[in-house]
Amino acid sequence: MSFRHKITKTDPDLSFRKTVDIKPEFLKKLGIKGLILDVDNTLTTHDNPVPAEGIAEWLENMKKSGIKLIIVSNNHPERVKPFADPLGLDYVSDSGKPLKKGYIEAMKRMGLTKKETAAVGDQLFTDIWGAKNAGITSIFVQPMELEGRHKRFIRFKRVLEKPFLPEKFIEDKGEVL
Numbered sequence: 001m002s003f004r005h006k007i008t009k010t011d012p013d014l015s016f017r018k019t020v021d022i023k024p025e026f027l028k029k030l031g032i033k034g035l036i037l038d039v040d041n042t043l044t045t046h047d048n049p050v051p052a053e054g055i056a057e058w059l060e061n062m063k064k065s066g067i068k069l070i071i072v073s074n075n076h077p078e079r080v081k082p083f084a085d086p087l088g089l090d091y092v093s094d095s096g097k098p099l100k101k102g103y104i105e106a107m108k109r110m111g112l113t114k115k116e117t118a119a120v121g122d123q124l125f126t127d128i129w130g131a132k133n134a135g136i137t138s139i140f141v142q143p144m145e146l147e148g149r150h151k152r153f154i155r156f157k158r159v160l161e162k163p164f165l166p167e168k169f170i171e172d173k174g175e176v177l
């Protein structure tokens with residue numbers, strides 16, 4: 001057995017190339033009624049106050065379809081609030097992912113159980129590991145951008161993630177789109 005297969009804490013339950021490829025119908029089939037959303041590189045590029053192209057529409061469509069949404073971010077309130085407020089999203093900032101406390105708080109606010117909740121994020125060692133710690137479905141999305149040269153720590157984390165990144169994506173299985 002390879003080293004990769006000994007580490008299962010970072011294996012996402014589901015993997016998508018893009019956040020906007022996650023469809024409400026797909027979630028409903030799985031019994032998922034709410035999404036816990038990461039911000040940086042999941043809904044927009046790093047430290048960008050404006051959602052990435054198609055994200056505002058994607059969020060609106062989720063809400064219309066009855067999927068509850070909440071942001072859980074390790075970033076500070078000064079970063080998260082100006083992003084979340086215009087979109088009408090509740091948020092938990094400084095969440096301490098991969099600890100489960102932020103996810104538990106988010107589920108409480110949505111009024112949903114573990115089985116009814118999934119978390120979406122671009123980092124295996126925070127978003128995915130945290131979802132596993134909280135006992136909820138984990139959904140990996142590819143990061144929206146590779147960070148600039150000054151983001152050395154994030155780049156380092158990406159290098160560490162590389163051997164564990166998923167190789168198969170839901171988009172490749174025709175039936176869900």
Ligand SMILES: [Mg+2]
Pocket residue numbers: 038039040041042121122123
């Ligand atoms: Mg992120």
